[in-house]
Amino acid sequence: MTKKKLIASTTEHFKTIFQNEPEAIFLSPGRINLIGEHIDYNDGFVLPAAINKYICFAVSITFDNEFTLVAQDLNETYRFDWREALKPTDKMWVNYLLGVLHQLxxxxxxxxxxxxxFSSTIPMGAGLSSSAALECGFGYVLNKQFNLGLSRQEIALIGQQSEHTFVGVKCGIMDQFASVFGKKNKVIKLDCTTLAHEYHTADLKKYSILLLDSNVKHTHLTSGYNTRREEVEKGLSIIKNRFPSVTTFRACTEEQLNELKNSLGETLYKRCHFVVNEIRRVNEAVYALDRKNIAKLGQLMYETHDGLSKEYEVSCEEVDFLVDFFRTEKQVIGSRMMGGGFGGCSINLVEKGCEETLFKKISQAYFEKFGIQLNRYKVKVSKGTSKMKKKIN
Known part of the structure; x- marks a missing residue:
């Protein structure tokens, strides 16, 4: 569904439910992350961008204190008085919104x-941060409609806190930040510790970003995510004890890690080794992008996947298959797992014009191997959360 059709559909549904035109329309995008996986909570740098997949909000202020939230795609409605005590419910999508209101x-x-x-073209469970788009889009709506005076950074942090408190996921800041701060044809180099950020041009005119959705989501995601956080925290504590000058992973070198290999043990060494090298890879990827060295960027993507699969161990057989299949395809510049892991999407940088051929080839092989239908999404780097200047009829 195109952006125009999404806006028209959401607007029409609003008119059907409430018998009025909405006062305003907002779009909140999903995101990709070119490189820098699992280091947003490890004091690292990430390289995300907003994409042209959106949650559309059609909204109007009422004369009472009741919120009526309609999830068009789920055909579900939730009503409440915003002045009453807000507590998590058994409807997960509601909790993302209640958490934002609670923060306000x-x-x-x-x-x-x-x-x-609200309605969405962001695929659920594909690692494109539909949750961050929902939180931040809602926060942005409230900020604009009630003139709250919040900055984009405050909206991103409110979205993150919503997920921590009402959803129970201790996520990093990257997803929310990318959704709110995105710019067309720009990736964001974000310092996840200070939130300092800079934009770099993603000159991908000859290339397409092709996302392949494995259509699997293993149950290890939440438990595996939390376990990895515990492991790297423990590893960093050991590193700090031996090297007091190392306050974060970005100050740690591979040589220091190797010196502590026995103290860390095999598992913690692998986890920390991945983090230290992924921080380096993000800086190298920015350098490559600025010099339009797309081949180098692709090489770094493959290296990241190998680290995620073999060292951080958050990939799975299905996604490994997708990445490995593309290594021998000359039209594919780079490929890797994207997101939390244990399923979800691979992100692939491919030569423009060969997307259909590549997808047909890989989807057939994937189905023969796993009996699972592969989905694909061709995305473009887009602007962040915004209010539409006029409704599109």
Whole structure:
């Protein structure tokens, strides 16, 4: 579905439900991450970008204190008085929104009721951060409609805190930041510790970003994510004890890690080795992008996947198959697992014009191997969360 059709569909659904035109339309994008996986919570740098897959919000302020939230794609509605105590519910999509409102209430903002319908073209569970788009889009809506005066950075942090408190996922800041701060044809080099960021041009005119959705999501995601965090924290503690000058992984060298190989043990050494090298790879990827060295960027993507699969151990057989299959295809510049892991998408940088041929070839091989239908999404680097200047009928 195109952006125009998404806006038209969401607007029409709003009119059907509430018998009125919405006052405003907002778009909140999903995101990709070119490189820098699992280091947003390890004091590293990441290289995300917003993409042209969106959650569309059609909204109006009401004269009472009741919020009516309509999830068009799920055909579900949730109503509540925003002044009452907000607590997590058994509807997960509602919790992302309640968490944002809870953060605003704690800041003593005064609101009114709202009618909101939202619909999405961001595939669920594909690692494109539909949750961050929902949180930040909702925060952006409230900020604009009630003139709260929040900065984009505050909206991103509110989205992150919503996920921590009402959803129970201790996510890093990258997803929310990319959704809110995205710019067309720009990737963001983000320092996840200080939130300092800079934009770099993604000159990919001759290339396409092709996402392959494995259509698997193993149950290890939440438990594996939390375990990895515990492991690297333990590893960093050992490193700091031996090298007091090393306060974060970005200050740690491969030589220091090798000196501590026995103290760390095999598992912690592998986890820390991946983090230290992934931080280096992000810096090298920025250098390559700035010099339009796309071949180098592709090489770094493959290296990242090898680290995620063999050292951080968050990939899975299906996604490894997708990446390995493309290594011998000359039209594929780079490929790697993207997102939390244990399923989800691979992100692939391919020569423009060969997407259909490549997809047909790999989807047939994937189905023969696993009996699973492969999905694909061709995406472009897009602008961040925004209010539409006018409705598109």
């Amino acid at each position: 209430k704690e800041r003593n903002f005064s609101l009114k009721g709202m009618h909101i319908v």
